[in-house]
Amino acid sequence: MALSGIQIYKFLPKTNCKKCGFPTCLAFAMKLASREVELSLCPDISEEGKAALETASRPPIRLVTIGSDSKKVEVGNEVVMFRHEKTFFHQPGLVLRISDTEPQEVVTSRVSEVAAYSVERVGLQLSLDGFAIQNKSKEAASFVSCIETVRAKTDLPLVLISDDPGAMGAGLDKTAKSKPLIYAATSDNWDKMAELSKQYQCPLAVYEPQGLTELAGLVEQVNKAGVEDIVLDPGARGFVDSLSLFTQLRRLALRKSFSLLGYPLISFPGEGAETLAEEATLCAQHIAKYSGIIVLDHFSPAMAYPLLTLRLNIYTDPQKPMRLEAGIYPINEPKADSPLMVSTNFSLTYFSISGEVESSRWPGWLVICDTEGLSVLTAWSAGKFDAERIAKAVKQFAADKVSHQRLIIPGRVSVLRGELEEELPGWEIMVGPPEAMGIGPYLKQRWAG
Amino acid sequence: MPVVEVPLEKWTGKIREVTLGGNGRKRVVVGGEATLPFLHFEGSIPNRPAIAIEVDDCQPAWSPHLTAAWGDVVADPVGWAKKAVEYGADIIALYLKSADPDEQNSSAAETTKVVDKVLSAVDVPLIIYGPGVAEKDNEVLVAAADAARGQRVALGNCEEKNHRTIAAACIASNHIAIARTPIDINLAKQLNILISEVGLSPNSILMDPTTGALGYGIEYSYSIMDRIRLAALSGDAMVAMPMICTVGEESWRQKEAMVTSGVPDSWGEHEQRSLLWEEITAVALINSGADILVLRHPKTVELAKATIDKLMAR
Numbered sequence: 001m002a003l004s005g006i007q008i009y010k011f012l013p014k015t016n017c018k019k020c021g022f023p024t025c026l027a028f029a030m031k032l033a034s035r036e037v038e039l040s041l042c043p044d045i046s047e048e049g050k051a052a053l054e055t056a057s058r059p060p061i062r063l064v065t066i067g068s069d070s071k072k073v074e075v076g077n078e079v080v081m082f083r084h085e086k087t088f089f090h091q092p093g094l095v096l097r098i099s100d101t102e103p104q105e106v107v108t109s110r111v112s113e114v115a116a117y118s119v120e121r122v123g124l125q126l127s128l129d130g131f132a133i134q135n136k137s138k139e140a141a142s143f144v145s146c147i148e149t150v151r152a153k154t155d156l157p158l159v160l161i162s163d164d165p166g167a168m169g170a171g172l173d174k175t176a177k178s179k180p181l182i183y184a185a186t187s188d189n190w191d192k193m194a195e196l197s198k199q200y201q202c203p204l205a206v207y208e209p210q211g212l213t214e215l216a217g218l219v220e221q222v223n224k225a226g227v228e229d230i231v232l233d234p235g236a237r238g239f240v241d242s243l244s245l246f247t248q249l250r251r252l253a254l255r256k257s258f259s260l261l262g263y264p265l266i267s268f269p270g271e272g273a274e275t276l277a278e279e280a281t282l283c284a285q286h287i288a289k290y291s292g293i294i295v296l297d298h299f300s301p302a303m304a305y306p307l308l309t310l311r312l313n314i315y316t317d318p319q320k321p322m323r324l325e326a327g328i329y330p331i332n333e334p335k336a337d338s339p340l341m342v343s344t345n346f347s348l349t350y351f352s353i354s355g356e357v358e359s360s361r362w363p364g365w366l367v368i369c370d371t372e373g374l375s376v377l378t379a380w381s382a383g384k385f386d387a388e389r390i391a392k393a394v395k396q397f398a399a400d401k402v403s404h405q406r407l408i409i410p411g412r413v414s415v416l417r418g419e420l421e422e423e424l425p426g427w428e429i430m431v432g433p434p435e436a437m438g439i440g441p442y443l444k445q446r447w448a449g
Numbered sequence: 450m451p452v453v454e455v456p457l458e459k460w461t462g463k464i465r466e467v468t469l470g471g472n473g474r475k476r477v478v479v480g481g482e483a484t485l486p487f488l489h490f491e492g493s494i495p496n497r498p499a500i501a502i503e504v505d506d507c508q509p510a511w512s513p514h515l516t517a518a519w520g521d522v523v524a525d526p527v528g529w530a531k532k533a534v535e536y537g538a539d540i541i542a543l544y545l546k547s548a549d550p551d552e553q554n555s556s557a558a559e560t561t562k563v564v565d566k567v568l569s570a571v572d573v574p575l576i577i578y579g580p581g582v583a584e585k586d587n588e589v590l591v592a593a594a595d596a597a598r599g600q601r602v603a604l605g606n607c608e609e610k611n612h613r614t615i616a617a618a619c620i621a622s623n624h625i626a627i628a629r630t631p632i633d634i635n636l637a638k639q640l641n642i643l644i645s646e647v648g649l650s651p652n653s654i655l656m657d658p659t660t661g662a663l664g665y666g667i668e669y670s671y672s673i674m675d676r677i678r679l680a681a682l683s684g685d686a687m688v689a690m691p692m693i694c695t696v697g698e699e700s701w702r703q704k705e706a707m708v709t710s711g712v713p714d715s716w717g718e719h720e721q722r723s724l725l726w727e728e729i730t731a732v733a734l735i736n737s738g739a740d741i742l743v744l745r746h747p748k749t750v751e752l753a754k755a756t757i758d759k760l761m762a763r
Contacts, residue, residue: 083671083675248490281731281732284732288671301716305716313671
C-alpha cells in the first residue's frame, strides 16, 4: 500500500538537516509519497526505517527484466487498470515457442526468420522480442542442443521451459549470462528451481493452477528461498479464465497492494486456441488485458504485423497524443510547382499521407495544421480544423514555398471548400480523396490532368 | 498461508437493456451488464454481444477477399441478407448506400422498397444506416422508419445535427436511434441527453462512440469505451446505453486490407492479414464494452461468435 507523507515522516530522522535538499523532513516525506524523489537522498535514515520504507514503497507490480543488457525485455511496474487512467508502461514481450523435438534445420530457419522480422509503422520498427524453448523431449541433452541452435542465430531474450530441474540446470549452464526466464517453479520442484534462479541470477516463473491462494503460497515459499524476480502463471489458458484471473491479479496488486502477487504475468495463447486466428485474437486479448510475457506457438508476418500494431496502439501514452509540429513538410523533393496538400497534425494522419505520397513518387508539399493531435474528422467536428485555421497555416507556411494557388484538402472535409475559397481568395480549392490510399491515383488524375 | 480474496468492485449502475426486433420477428436483447466485459465473477452479464453483418443495397467496391467470400449475392441485398443469416448474423445491418448522390442517388421511395424486401426475406432484426450524407440520411431513414413500423429496427446515424429528425422518427414508429459521436465521452453523453429531450426513451438508444480500426485509432475507441462503461457502471445513467462498433467498415477500408500489392513483405500474406485486421479489432473492442459488432467477413463472424461463446461461458 502506498504510504502517505505523514506515515513516511514517522520513519525519517526528523532532524530537518536539509541534506536531502528539502527544508524539512516533512517536506521530503511529501515528495517521497508522490514518488518524485528517492529515499537514498536521506543520508541519516536508520536501517529499520529504510527497510520499512523500501517494503512499503515497492512498486505494486515488480519490474522484471528478461535478457541481458544489450538485449532485454522489461515487464511489470504497471500502475493502472485502464490505460486512460495514466498509461500502460511496459509492453508485453512477445516470444515464439520452439520445441527441442523439432529438427535442427527447422529451428535454425524459423529462428533466423523471426529474429530478422521487423515491420515499420508510424516511423517505428516493430519486432518480436525473443524465443521460448520447450524441453518437450524431456531430455537434457536435446534441450541443451536446441538452446545452442537458437543461440547460434540470435541473442534475443529467452524463456526456458522445462519442469525438470536437471534439464533446466544444464540449459542455464549454456545461456545463463543472457538471463533467460526460467519456466517454471511448481509445487513439486520449486525448491530446486528457486535454487537455480539464485545460482544463475535469472528470473523465475511460478506456475500454480490450483487457485490464487495456492499461487500466493508458492510465491511466498519461493520468496523465502531468496527469489524476488518472479513472473506468475496462474494456469489460465482460455479467453474467459485468463481475463478473470489476470484482472483479479492486477486488482490485487494495484488495489490491495498484495505483494505476493505483485508480479508480471505470462500467458500461452496457443494453448487455449483451436485455430491460428484464435491464437492471434487470444493474444490480442492478452495484450489489452494485462499479460507481461506472451508465448506464441505460431508465427507469420500476416499474424505478427496486426499483433505488433495492437501492442503499439494499446501501449501508446494517452496523455501524449501522437502529434507533429505544425509546418510544411516536403516529400520526394518538391519544387515550387509541386502539389500542395493540407492535413492535421495527428501523427497517424501524417504518416498515412506521407507514406502514400512517397510511394506515389509524386513530389509534394504537405502543410500540417495544429489540430492538437486530432485526426481529420475529429478535428473538424471539434472546430480545430476549419477554413480559418487552414488558410492561416497555408499563408504562414506555404507562401514562400509554392508558386501556384491550388490547395488539396482531405476528401472527408469537402464541406470546407466554399469557406476556404473565401478565406483564400484567388485559390483553387481541390477536394482530395477521402482516404490516404487514394492520393496516388488522385494526383495522377486530377493534379496532372 | 495468506488467503486471497477476489477483489470485487461495487458498481452502482447497470447498462440498459435495448431490445431489437420482436413482434413476430426474432428478438435480440443487448446490454444489461452489471459489471465490466465478461467479469462473470463480479456481476451479471445477461446478454451476449450481438453480431450484425453488413449488407449494402448497392454493390460495394470492396477488397477482393471480401467480395469472394460473399460471391454473387453482393449485387442483391435480399440474397445477401439471407446468406448473412445463414452465416450467423443476429442482426442485419442494411446500409442504404445507393442513396448517396455520388452513387445512384436513389430516392427514399427506392430505398424503402429494399428495406421492405429485406424485412420480409429475413426474420432477424435490422439496423438501417443512411448513406452518410446529411440531407439524404434524413430522407431515407425517415421513410425507412415508417416502412419498418412495428419491427423495432435501429436507425443510424443519429448525430447532433440530425438528432431531432431521427429521434422523432424513432418515437413515431417505436424504433431505436444509433447515437454517434466522435470519440468523446462528453459529446456522447450530451447527444444522449439531447435525444432524450426530444422524447425518445433511453431504452431506445444505442451509442456509437466511433470505431477506430486497429492501427487507425483503435486505442482512442478502446479507451473512450472503457471510460463510458466505467462511468455507466458508476451510476451515470446518461451513458449507460449499449455500445455498437462498426468494426467491419473501419477495418476493411484501411490500406492493410485494401491493397494487394506494392506493400512491404513484412505485412505478410494479404488475406490472412486483412482478416486478422478485422478480427483483432473486434476482439479488442468487445473487451472494452462493445454490445453489437457490425462485421463484414463471414470468417470474422464465425471467429467472433466462437470467441463470444467462450467469453460468455462461466
